[in-house]
Structures are given as structure tokens and as C-alpha cells.
Amino acid sequence: MATESQGEDMNNHSGIPESDFVDNVDEFMQKQENENAESVLRKLDERHNKYKFMEYNLNTKKSRLKTQIPDIKTSLDIVKHLLERKTNADPLETRFLLSDQVYAKAKIPPTDKVCLWLGANVMLEYNLDDAQKLLEKNLGTAKKTLGQVDDDLSFLRDQTTTLEVNMARVYNWDVKRRQKAPVKS
Template sequence: MASAKPKESKSGIPAAEFIADVKQYLVDKKISCENCVRELHTVHNKYKFLEARLLQQKKSLLVKIPDIKSTAECVDFLITKKESDEQSFEAHYRLSDNLYAKANVDSKQDRVFLWLGANVMLEYDYDEAKKLLAKNLASAQKQCKALTADLNFLKDQITISEVNIARMHNHGVNLRKAAGKK
């Protein structure tokens, strides 16, 4: 048997096939050593591209998670202010990256507006907002955990493909040396 049967990750990323017997693999595939190295490089590049994409997704989630947590803390703050005796309080809110404004907030309100993304804002009561934020936080953390598992799987596949490339290249060098001695 030339190699182990490939599997795939839970998210469908195909596993790299480890080539245990290089000579037999080339015979089974009916391919030259140089073409095989080219194919292995193509597979390796696909893994590297996928790794970069997953790293970008994880980076985006790692930015989003603290935002969700701070928004949930703000909703909790509004709930405590509503339960207090204060009629209103002053808050600073961000208009843009470096621009803040003061606002006088009525403590007795029981509604909050949340940005959902894509320039969409919806009004929720405090309980609905807390549930939505908790659901979004759990979902983001679950996605982050899945991305971490996929990235770990991908690192293994990249290593396997690099080992395959090196072994196939070395086999090609040995074939050329043997052909040169004759």
C-alpha cells in the first residue's frame, strides 16, 4: 500500500495524503516525479491559502467578541441605572473613531437600540437585548473554537504536504544521480 487513506476535518477540509512509499506512489499514479512535486506544491499552496483565510476569520471574531461583551455590559449598566433612583445620567458615546459626544440619558427607559451590522439598528427591550447578545457571544465563541480546531488540523496537513514535497524531491534527485552514473 502506497499511502494511508485520506480523511477530512469536521468542516470538510480534506486531509493530506502521506506518501509512505514514494516509488509505489509514482507507479500507482502513473506520473513523473517532477509532475508529482508540482501537484504537491499546488495542494500545499491551497492549504496555505485556506490557512490565511481562516486566520483572517479568527482575527475578525477575536475583535468582535470583546465588542459583544462590552455591549452586554452597557445593557447591564442601563438596567442598574433604571433600577436606581436617578432620573437621568450623562454618558459619552462614540460618533467616530476619535470623536465622542455627551448625551443625557433618561434612566427610566426600558428599551435599547443595538447595531446589528450592515447599517441596521433595531430596538429591543433590555431582556431581549441581553438574550440576543448572549446568543451572539456564544455563537462567536463557538465559531472561534471551530476555527482553532480547523487551523490546528490545517497545520498538520501543511506539515504532511511539506514532508511529501521534500521526500518526492529527494527521490527525484536520487533518480537523476542514478541516471547520471549509468
Template structure:
């Protein structure tokens, strides 16, 4: 790595993980610091990079939480639509209670039906034939599960990246302490030899 390279240039884009840049481990700190950059400026850049990784982690954790909450709802809706499909051939109605709001339920009589209404989000509800609804819900459930798995993989990758940055920060800090100690010893020897 060139001596004048910055901590930011040691980050290479990685497309596999939602655009999370890959942090490069500093193999040789002496070589890295051989330019005219100070330890303070390098530590500042690394700290900035570390903060970016932590921010990315926070965003991914929020997305993961939202997906984890959605997946059971999709599964529950899919199971309900499948149940309605099994009851479609029957002439009997289904007595049910449904949630209006927190702790408020209403009774309903559900006749055999060929269609269901699904909330799509953003206050949009569409009517689907039961088979189409099952297909859509199954696709959405599979997509949510795949997204969760990918998100977990990205979180692990992200944790590795900010750990690498933390190790780099510690190595630069230790290098700086060693440099200061060496400078202090050299000036002590200089004072001792001049007296």
C-alpha cells in the same frame, strides 16, 4: 495506493474541519512513484495542493481576526445593557459620553429605559427590550467564542495538512535526486565496461 494515483487523489475530504481535505502521508515513495508519472508532475500537483492549503489558512486567519475584533465589542455592549438594566429601577439619569467617530465624543443624558437599540449590521438597528437584548448579546458572544475555538482547531488541522504535503514534496524530491544519481552511476558503469 495505486501507482497511477495522483497527489490530488491522496486527499480525502474531512467534514469535521470546514471542508478542509485531509492530506495523506506517502508511506512508500517507491510504490507511489512506480507508475508512469514523473517526479516533476507529482511535485507540481503537491505544490498546487500546498498553495490551496495556504490560501485556506489565509482565509481562516482573516475570519479569526474579524471575530477577535467583534467579541470585545459584543462583550462591551452586553456589559452596557446589563448596566442599563440595573439602573432601570432608578429615577436618576445617567450622564455619558459616546463615540461618534474616531476621537469625537458627544455627551448624552440617558434616562431609565426598558428598551435599547442594537446595531445588527448592514446599517440595521432594532429596538429590543433590555432582557431580550441581554439574551441576544449573550448568545452572540457565546457563538463568537465557540467559532473562535473551532477556527483555532481548524487552523491547527490545516497546519498539519500543509506540513504533511511539504514532507511529501521533500520525499518526492529526494526520491528524484536518488533516481538521477542511480541513473548516472548506471550510465558511468555502462561507459566503463564498454571501453
């Protein structure tokens, strides 16, 4: 599409193509290689639909990360608590969730091992120090990714707004052009 520079189509914003503002619609339409306003608007609308799809995916990723970060923090707090109690000979008394609204009491003897869910029904056993390092790394990565997703969403909103303005300008240009054309009887 003529609204973007060749080779600069993909920016550092997760591959979101940048939409340049169409300042002079007459020049822009002359560069469209014998395309009429309808086909240009169709291309712009296609890009708009892609932006909406990207926005949906980014919002889904953002909500997943927003639920994942507290889970990682909770796991990290538990591992830190187990590290503190490792030297204590008394078992740790706790309640854990069996199912919705059903809890069970448990006594956990001092331990230096913990099992962590990795995803895809995979659980691995780690010593407490390795588990703490892994969870801290995962927490940092999740927070960084959430920040990147927020930046991408902001960039995407800007591109969507620019594209919508461009679509309106091309549409209005076409309306004015049709009004100036002589009426055939």
C-alpha cells in the same frame, strides 16, 4: 490524489482535505498512473497553495472574531447596566464618541428599549431582556467559532507540514532515480 482516501477527503475541520504521510515513495509513485515526478510535485504544490489560501482566510476570520468579541462584551455590559438602572428614576449621565477623539455628554432617561447594530447598516430596536439574550447568544457563538477556527488552523498546520515533507520526499526520490539512470552520451 492518491495521498487521500476516497470519501474521506473532507474531515470535520471545515472541509480541509487531509494529507496522508507518504511512507513508501516507490509505492506512492507506482500508484500515480503513469505520472512523472514533476506532475506529482505540481499537484502537491497546488494542494500546498490551497492550504496557504485556507490559512489566510482562517487567520482573517480569527482576527475579525478577536475584534468582534470585545465589542459584543461591551454591548452586553451596557445592556446589563441599563437593566440595573431601569428602576432608577435618575437619568444616566455618560459620554459617547462622536468621532475620533471627540466626545459628547448625554443624559439617558431610564429605558426598557435599546437599538443594536446587526450589520449591513441594519439596526433593530429590542427590549432590554431580548437584547441581553441576543448578545449572550452572539457572544457564545463567537467564542465557539473562535475555538473552531483555532482547531482548524492547528489541523491545517499539521496538514501543511505533512504535505511539505511529502513534497521533499518525492523530490528526493526523483533526484535519486535520475542519479541511478544511465547517462546517455
